[in-house]
Amino acid sequence: MDLLRIAGGRPLEGEVRASGAKNATLPIMSAALLIDEPLIVENVPHLEDVTTTNMLLAQMGVSVTIGDHMVVEADASTITSKVAPYELVKTMRASILVLGPLLARHGEAEVSLPGGCAIGARPVDIHLRGLTAMGAEITVEAGYIRARAGRLKGARIAMDTVTVTGTENLMMAATLAEGTTVLENAAREPEVVDLADCLNAMGARVSGAGSSVITIEGVRALHGARYRVLPDRIETGTFLVAGAATRGRVRVNNTDPALVEAITLKLEEAGGRITTGPDWVAVDMEGRRPRSVNLRTSPYPGFPTDMQAQFCTLNAVAEGVGTITETVFENRFMHVSELQRMGADIRQEGNTVIVRGQAELTGAPVMATDLRASASLVLAGLVADGATEVRRIYHIDRGYECIEEKLAQLGARIQRLPDRAPMEAVS
Numbered sequence: 001m002d003l004l005r006i007a008g009g010r011p012l013e014g015e016v017r018a019s020g021a022k023n024a025t026l027p028i029m030s031a032a033l034l035i036d037e038p039l040i041v042e043n044v045p046h047l048e049d050v051t052t053t054n055m056l057l058a059q060m061g062v063s064v065t066i067g068d069h070m071v072v073e074a075d076a077s078t079i080t081s082k083v084a085p086y087e088l089v090k091t092m093r094a095s096i097l098v099l100g101p102l103l104a105r106h107g108e109a110e111v112s113l114p115g116g117c118a119i120g121a122r123p124v125d126i127h128l129r130g131l132t133a134m135g136a137e138i139t140v141e142a143g144y145i146r147a148r149a150g151r152l153k154g155a156r157i158a159m160d161t162v163t164v165t166g167t168e169n170l171m172m173a174a175t176l177a178e179g180t181t182v183l184e185n186a187a188r189e190p191e192v193v194d195l196a197d198c199l200n201a202m203g204a205r206v207s208g209a210g211s212s213v214i215t216i217e218g219v220r221a222l223h224g225a226r227y228r229v230l231p232d233r234i235e236t237g238t239f240l241v242a243g244a245a246t247r248g249r250v251r252v253n254n255t256d257p258a259l260v261e262a263i264t265l266k267l268e269e270a271g272g273r274i275t276t277g278p279d280w281v282a283v284d285m286e287g288r289r290p291r292s293v294n295l296r297t298s299p300y301p302g303f304p305t306d307m308q309a310q311f312c313t314l315n316a317v318a319e320g321v322g323t324i325t326e327t328v329f330e331n332r333f334m335h336v337s338e339l340q341r342m343g344a345d346i347r348q349e350g351n352t353v354i355v356r357g358q359a360e361l362t363g364a365p366v367m368a369t370d371l372r373a374s375a376s377l378v379l380a381g382l383v384a385d386g387a388t389e390v391r392r393i394y395h396i397d398r399g400y401e402c403i404e405e406k407l408a409q410l411g412a413r414i415q416r417l418p419d420r421a422p423m424e425a426v427s
C-alpha cells in the first residue's frame with residue numbers, strides 16, 4: 001500500500017487538466033449492458049473505480065477494450081453471467097448500477113448488496129422499490145439482491161429521497177420497458193444528464209433529465225454509440241480549493257465552469273478572484289489568506305457533499321469562523337479528527353462542524369478514511385507547515401487520476417511512496 005508524503009507551505013500556481021467525471025463514467029459504462037453492440041466511451045478517467053467497473057463487466061463476459069486517449073469500448077454481446085459478486089461490489093458501491101440494465105436487457109440479475117460505508121448507511125431501497133414498481137420480482141437473501149422480470153413495464157415512480165444512482169438505475173431500466181416511466185423527485189446532477197444524453201445517443205427516449213421529473217418512453221432495443229464523458233466537477237473543485245487554501249493561483253483546463261458554480265461562488269466569498277473561459281476556470285487569491293465560509297450540502301444544484309471535506313480544510317486555515325452542515329450523508333466528518341491532529345480547531349455539533357481558522361496547520365501522519373476525506377487531508381498537507389504523510393490512499397485512487405502528478409504540476413512537493421518508509425524531508 002502506498003502513502004502520499006507532502007511538504008507543505010507553498011502556494012500552488014499554474015494550470016492543470018480536469019479528467020472525465022468518475023460519477024458519469026460509472027453509470028455510462030454500466031449502460032453497455034443494455035445493448036449487444038459496442039459502446040465506445042471517451043474521456044474515461046484512469047481511476048481505481050473505473051478499473052473495478054471494467055473488471056465487473058469483464059467477469060460477466062463483456063468484452064472490454066481499453067484504447068489510447070482515454071477511450072474504452074465495452075461490448076456486451078458476449079455476456080455470460082448476470083452476477084455482480086461481493087468481492088467487487090465491496091470495493092465500489094456504484095456496482096449497484098449494473099442492476100437496472102441487467103434486469104431490463106436480460107430479465108435477471110444477482111448483485112451483492114453494497115451495504116453501508118464510512119460515510120453512512122447508504123441503503124438501496126429506492127432502487128429496489130422502483131424496479132419492483134416496474135414489475136420486477138426482487139428478493140434479498142444471503143447478502144445478495146436477486147431480481148427477475150419479463151419485459152419491465154413503465155411506471156410512475158415517486159422517490160422519497162433524491163438519489164443519484166437510484167435515479168440512474170431506474171432511468172436505465174426504463175429505457176427498455178414497455179410504455180412510459182415517470183421518475184419524480186429525480187436527482188438533477190449533471191452526471192444524471194450525461195447518462196441521459198448517452199442513453200439517447202444509444203436510441204433511448206429520455207426527456208427532462210436535469211429537472212426533478214424525468215420521462216422515459218421505453219423502446220424495444222437500443223444500439224451502440226460513441227459518447228464523450230463530461231469533465232469531473234469534483235476534481236475541478238478540489239484543485240480550485242487547493243489553490244485557494246494555499247493562497248495561490250490555479251487554473252483548471254478541459255472543464256466546464258457552469259458545472260462548478262456552487263463551488264466558485266463559495267470561493268468568491270472566501271476572497272478568491274474567479275475567472276472563466278469556455279472550458280476553463282481559475283481562482284486567484286492574490287496572495288491573501290482565505291476568509292471562512294458557511295455552507296450546507298444538498299443535492300444539485302446545491303452545494304455538493306463531495307466538496308464538503310475540502311472546504312473544511314479551507315476553513316481550517318481561513319480568517320474567522322465557518323460552519324459546515326452536511327445534510328446528504330449521516331456520517332461524513334471522518335476527516336475532522338485527522339484535521340484536528342494537524343492543529344485544526346473544529347468542533348462538531350450533530351451534522352454541523354464549526355471551524356475556527358488557524359494561522360497555520362502543522363504536518364502530521366494522517367489516515368485517509370474515504371475518498372473526499374482523503375482529498376481534504378492532502379489539501380491540509382499542502383497548506384501545513386512541515387511534512388504530512390497521508391496513509392491508506394487507495395481511497396483517493398478510487399476517484400482522483402494521478403493526483404500527485406497533477407498537484408506537482410502546480411508546484412506542490414508531493415511524492416507517492418510505499419508505506420512504511422521512514423519519515424524524511426521531501427526535497
Ligand SMILES: CC(=O)N[C@H]1[C@@H](OP(=O)(O)OP(=O)(O)OC[C@H]2O[C@@H](n3ccc(=O)[nH]c3=O)[C@H](O)[C@@H]2O)O[C@H](CO)[C@@H](O)[C@@H]1O
Pocket residue numbers: 023026093094120121122123124125126127128161162163164165166187299305306328329330
Ligand atoms: C457513483 C456516484 O454517483 N456517487 C455519488 C452518488 O452516490 P449515491 O447515488 O450512492 O448517493 P445517493 O444520491 O443515492 O444518496 C443520497 C441519500 O439518499 C439515501 N438513499 C439513497 C438510495 C436509497 O435507495 N435510499 C436512500 O435512503 C442515501 O443514504 C443518502 O443519504 O451521489 C452522492 C450524493 O450526491 C455522491 O456523494 C456520490 O459521489
Ligand SMILES: C=C(OP(=O)(O)O)C(=O)O
Pocket residue numbers: 023092093094306371372399
Ligand atoms: C462518495 C463518493 O463516491 P461513491 O458514491 O462511489 O462512494 C464520492 O465520489 O465522493
